[in-house]
Amino acid sequence: MLPLLIFALAQAQQNPFNAAADIDAGGRLYRANCAICHGLDGTGGRGTNLTTGVYRRGSSDEDLFKSIANGVPGTEMPPFTLEGRQTFQLITFLRSLAERKGEPKIVGDAARGRAVFEGKGGCHACHMVKGKGSRLGPDLSDTGLRWSPGQLERAILRPDDQVAPRYWHAQALTRDGRKYYGVRLNEDTHSVQLLDSGENLVSLWKADLRGYEIIRRSTMPSYEGRLSRAELNDLIAWLASLR
Amino acid sequence: MPLILLLLSLPLCAQVTYERLLNAAAEPRNWLTYSGSYMSQRYSQLAQVTGANAANLELKWVYQAQSLDKFETTPLVVDGVMYLTQPPNDVVALDARTGRVFWTYEYNPSPRADPCCGRVNRGLAILGDTLFMGTIDAHLLAIDAKSGRLKWDVTVFDFAQGYSLMHAPLVVKDKVIVGTAGGEFGIRGFLAAYSADTGKEVWRFHTIPGPGEPGHETWGGDSWKRGGASVWVTGSYDPVLNLTYWGIGNPGPDWNPDVRPGDNLYSDSVVALNPDTGKLKWHFQFTPHDEWDWDAVQVPVLADLTWQGPPRKVMLWGNRNAFFYVLDRETGKFLFGKPFARQTWAKGLDADGRPVKIPGMGPSAEGTLVYPGVQGATNWYSPSYSPRTGLFYLSVWDNYSSIYHKFHTDYVPGKRYLGGSPRSVVSPTRRESVKLWSEEAGYGAVRAIDPHTGDVKWEFKTADVSDSGLLSTASDLLFSGSREGWFYAFDARDGRVLWKKYLGGQTIAGPMTYEVAGRQYITVASGHSLFTFGLRGD
Numbered sequence: 001m002l003p004l005l006i007f008a009l010a011q012a013q014q015n016p017f018n019a020a021a022d023i024d025a026g027g028r029l030y031r032a033n034c035a036i037c038h039g040l041d042g043t044g045g046r047g048t049n050l051t052t053g054v055y056r057r058g059s060s061d062e063d064l065f066k067s068i069a070n071g072v073p074g075t076e077m078p079p080f081t082l083e084g085r086q087t088f089q090l091i092t093f094l095r096s097l098a099e100r101k102g103e104p105k106i107v108g109d110a111a112r113g114r115a116v117f118e119g120k121g122g123c124h125a126c127h128m129v130k131g132k133g134s135r136l137g138p139d140l141s142d143t144g145l146r147w148s149p150g151q152l153e154r155a156i157l158r159p160d161d162q163v164a165p166r167y168w169h170a171q172a173l174t175r176d177g178r179k180y181y182g183v184r185l186n187e188d189t190h191s192v193q194l195l196d197s198g199e200n201l202v203s204l205w206k207a208d209l210r211g212y213e214i215i216r217r218s219t220m221p222s223y224e225g226r227l228s229r230a231e232l233n234d235l236i237a238w239l240a241s242l243r
Numbered sequence: 244m245p246l247i248l249l250l251l252s253l254p255l256c257a258q259v260t261y262e263r264l265l266n267a268a269a270e271p272r273n274w275l276t277y278s279g280s281y282m283s284q285r286y287s288q289l290a291q292v293t294g295a296n297a298a299n300l301e302l303k304w305v306y307q308a309q310s311l312d313k314f315e316t317t318p319l320v321v322d323g324v325m326y327l328t329q330p331p332n333d334v335v336a337l338d339a340r341t342g343r344v345f346w347t348y349e350y351n352p353s354p355r356a357d358p359c360c361g362r363v364n365r366g367l368a369i370l371g372d373t374l375f376m377g378t379i380d381a382h383l384l385a386i387d388a389k390s391g392r393l394k395w396d397v398t399v400f401d402f403a404q405g406y407s408l409m410h411a412p413l414v415v416k417d418k419v420i421v422g423t424a425g426g427e428f429g430i431r432g433f434l435a436a437y438s439a440d441t442g443k444e445v446w447r448f449h450t451i452p453g454p455g456e457p458g459h460e461t462w463g464g465d466s467w468k469r470g471g472a473s474v475w476v477t478g479s480y481d482p483v484l485n486l487t488y489w490g491i492g493n494p495g496p497d498w499n500p501d502v503r504p505g506d507n508l509y510s511d512s513v514v515a516l517n518p519d520t521g522k523l524k525w526h527f528q529f530t531p532h533d534e535w536d537w538d539a540v541q542v543p544v545l546a547d548l549t550w551q552g553p554p555r556k557v558m559l560w561g562n563r564n565a566f567f568y569v570l571d572r573e574t575g576k577f578l579f580g581k582p583f584a585r586q587t588w589a590k591g592l593d594a595d596g597r598p599v600k601i602p603g604m605g606p607s608a609e610g611t612l613v614y615p616g617v618q619g620a621t622n623w624y625s626p627s628y629s630p631r632t633g634l635f636y637l638s639v640w641d642n643y644s645s646i647y648h649k650f651h652t653d654y655v656p657g658k659r660y661l662g663g664s665p666r667s668v669v670s671p672t673r674r675e676s677v678k679l680w681s682e683e684a685g686y687g688a689v690r691a692i693d694p695h696t697g698d699v700k701w702e703f704k705t706a707d708v709s710d711s712g713l714l715s716t717a718s719d720l721l722f723s724g725s726r727e728g729w730f731y732a733f734d735a736r737d738g739r740v741l742w743k744k745y746l747g748g749q750t751i752a753g754p755m756t757y758e759v760a761g762r763q764y765i766t767v768a769s770g771h772s773l774f775t776f777g778l779r780g781d
Binding site for chain 2: 028032035036165187189190214
């Protein structure tokens, strides 16, 4: 009966487990089950950022309960067979993450930020937003859900700090002298697959290569000094608005 | 006279007697037990495919499983007929030359059976005209090998309490031996023997001793009642010593050892039992008071070596805890041990083979970084030993770690009883094609180890880790699948890749080989299909 009752509570969007002890219990569950993808601090990685207070599949208790219990089809998020109380404790912990992180407030103007993105910043050369731009860098169409304003600022000013392996680049030189450079889409013992700088899908045998290097630093330049503080604030406002 | 000639020209379809099982190595055209013989060397005398012609291997046929669960089967082949299991618990008989199916026996385990880790099965045993299979809802079945009809079905234990059967049974004499999986659910593991004729239980050996039995004192309080100690893979048998050997799984809860003070016998051990009575002759524990989930979940590989002079009956063991061991299989005496992969939990092994643990490497609330990671430096996938090269081959995860977290878990019958959680960058199973970690986070390798020194004679490194078993042959070939989807033929002497084919799916099973009508075939499961190769033009 208890699971049914708890699921009914979820449907009614009432989280009965929201005391300090529930945050602690939820934190333990989080570290055991979620941190490997969403990061120990919840700011994301393989999984999405959970500290923004806005969640991609809906932000109500019911929405979060369903995402945890059922997983998210079409993504890497699997279902978790937690008890109802545990699921609610996890939700309580997630909400505490969003409340206490003390992120800087958005002070810029999103419309002006868009102009920076498309103009002076030249960001479309690598990034796509809502179907416009390049495929080489991360698609930023919903970046407001993924990254907090503070993370956005760090990514713009210090892009080398954190480069997820899925955006590592590689350069290859074949034995007959052809050069390839692009996003490393896949790799195994014998081959490598790239999206090259011309956005062509390229598959190469390692045995055919004279040189091969994985580039783990960001291919994006730092915008430190390239943008004024006001332009940076505007750009962050624009990116944070993308959902 | 014509009638006699006709009868003589029919293919040999004799029953699989116990004598044939004893002498399985003498009829290499067949693959009569899970590991190819009672010695479990996964070594075949077949030598038609050689280093000189391996480049001419080509696909002969594919069997596509009607299941998306992990395909972990090693088939049997008996006189031209292949018997395999498709997950969770169907049995398929097919023509080993063409892949055409004779019959399929469909068993529907309880939908409530949800074992860790996956609704899988690893294979069958055969005696006479009867196949034997354990099920994920902890039944043992006997199936007629000609018709695919059920002969008997016995309940080994109540699956609702977390018990399941996944490994191929082992037939010794007139008995069928199986052990229970379920160590992540707070079971009390056991091995049991059943009459092959009737399914009647003949003996039961608890892998955790009960009150009054030797070893019971190695479990604090009543932790013995739910201490795990599963059996995940098939054992071996020495008919001269009349001992059957089985690897025993981890103690539970896996990552909170505080609730089970003591060595926790016979978890993480190999046990040597009399197959007639189930009585223990000896045991050897690899990881006393395990804190990391490093089951002794390996097939015991038996070999007869000259050991520092005289011949000796030994057992070779690459353990999940990253140490390679040589044991005397008559007495259980520890002869030799050495790490085969990076490990940070033990200073070494003492004179008796007991690990000297490094303090502070157990799981903790904040997490403890330990090498190897939770999947171990190797796992349940079968190793191979070639008496020709004298090398022991195994699949290794190296430079691989987990952060081990510990917390309290209440025991609830049938629920997971883990006491913690390990985290690793390296996924326990293949999840997507993109390799999302770098080699610094761990890599795979096929390694050839000299049993006398523990030295790595050669290795073949792979970008990703591998869950594939290995097969060696008398033509000095070594076959291996991979997580990446490649299937390889190596020169067993030096590790050179002689042939490879991209099958696309993860291999989580051991390759095997057989012969029909004078042609050698090699079979391996990859993804959700079973692939069979032979030489071109045949």
